[in-house]
Amino acid sequence: MTRTPQVVVIGGGQSGLAAGYHLRRLGVDFVVLDAQSTPGGAWQHTWDSLHLFSPAAFSSLPGWLMPPQPGEEYPDAGHVVAYLRDYEKRYELPVERPVRVSGVHREGALLRVETDSGAWHARAVISATGTWWRPFLPAVPGRGDFGGQQLHTVEYRRPQDFAGRRVVVVGGGNSGAQIAADLAYDAQLTWATQRPPRFLADDIDGRALFDAATARRRALDEGRTDTGGVASLGDIVAVPPVREARDRGLLKAVPMFSRLAPGGIEWADGTRADADAIIWCTGFRPALSYLAPLGLRVRRGHITTQGTRSADEPRVRRGHITTQGTRSADEPRLHLLGYGDWTGPASATLIGVGRPAREVAREIAELLRG
Template sequence: MPTEEHPIDVAVIGAGQAGLAAGYFLRRAGADFVILDAADRPGGSWPLYWDSLRLFSPAAHSMLPGWWMPEEEGHEYPSAAHVASYLSAYERRYDLPVHRPARVRRAERADGLLRLHTDTGTWLARRVISATGTWNAPHTPDVPGRDVFAGTQLHTADYRGPQEFTGQRVVVVGGGNSAAQILAELSTVATTTWATARPPRFLPDDIDGRALFAIATRAQQAAGRRASEQQGVAGLGDIVVVPSVREARERGALKAEPMFARLSRTGVVWADGTTLECDVVLWCTGFRPVLDHLGSLAPLDEHGQMAVEGTRSVAEPRLHLLGYGDWTGAASATLIGAARTAKATVAQITGELEHEARTGTA
């Protein structure tokens, strides 16, 4: 454990894909660093995803720096379990100094350093990289009637598979890839209705995550960060037609209805008074960044985000954020995009630390 006299160079919070990518480049740079992970097992949030989840890029386009993701036998698009195994092996392959479980409860300034309070002790660092992701902060819109609906309400984060919904009436809310993939399999065992804020847009069948990453990259290069925030992968909003989605579309299971106006005790109600009774409402409505542990260092806005320049916090320049979405780097919430953002961030941090060591400044 570092002392006031001998702090570590960099503390990384989170051992998911963004944290491991940062660890790879910190290891290459010879930095004194630690990765603090709240989970009790490797793999980031991937072990928590639903069983049938598929990436929308092949393994060769979903790797972290230094080591290609092995292909999953029999599948072009890797499963969540396959990604979790890859991250676990990656952590071992590069002997990354991950401490777990070590949940960071609070970060604070401490005489030119940053102090991190965890369940197992206190760490001091010259720089902090937060890479806690979004999975533990599911977002559900404030739709009227949520408190009176007598059925079951779940979020993507709660969903594991279709079996428990057999024979039920399920309304799936959300127009992204998660909603489409979950709806595709639910529609084989349940009566499903799809509600979206705007008509869903399906990418051509021969386009997948590789193209989305290229589009986000070009947008950032052509117009700078402001454009990348508006036009990056998250902003595209298109649905990748992975095999399960294609099959569901071909049997007519992916017809979307407009978003309903409210919930009643027995179902959902549209603005024109049309009603639909249902047993379950499944909110596939996204996530917010997990940044509560940084609240004393920088203010968070209504979306749970903080102001950044690149990945650096505007309010606290010793703090960097990785992997939370396009606002922390184009495609940074993807496996391949995390590597590029982590590389630039680590280069910036290690360059500053070397300058401080040479000049005796901090």
């Protein structure tokens, strides 16, 4: 059976749902293909203690404010999963699951989306799979020699699993700080970072971060100098558990080690520390392998999008950084949504994905009218 909606959205997490909301409002025929068996995207796979940086009202998708979670100023991941599930139902978004996409191909005037349940044909595709499914592990010498347990952020769940053990947490971003704070009371913690941790001021949460990202977007749109956005404020949001562990003196970072040994870690000066486990909080890369058949240009893991180069090498015009887009520079029928600042400032956040999702839907609607 040939299935030919006008648009196929790949990914049923927050970005895919935001795209679906705006496509529905514009009367576009679309389907959302989600590899997960239940709603909630990557939020249903996080560690137990994870909470949002922002109150519910500042963590919402377009159209419907997230309801507050009783007893919690900052909702936990379970509350986000429930919100995404209810959002999908509220707007009757046509999500097919579980459907795993294996490839996107050109086929004349259409794009063919191959899946484990057959092929779909569409005039446009929105890739909204995020990064959670492609964790990044750095090439540290000796990593294969280490005799203990190694895991990435995606595999960590709770501090009780490491009680009394010697644990090294690697990474100076939010995930590294939060997991280090989680482990600081029950494990023998070593927190290794590339540079000294940069904590944001205690009164800054996701609301201020969204304002910073919005101000940056406005400056770029108006051709003014880049404000630096969230990165100019620091790397780590001092959410209550991080702030408490820091204030107790339990979050003391050490410089990044130079190699792993069978029983632990080593620095360049010969200093060693024993370890039973290493948790790599070292980030992610876009999960885009299914786009390989299109032969798109890729630079440092980022597909080249319309109006921009990669986020760390932006195009400069008259001394200013140009705004970034979502449309593939090599395939105008393909948009990428929610992968980070290179697809729109703050687009990887719940509240930040709404604006680029609206722009994607409008641009695709224009394409379909053409």
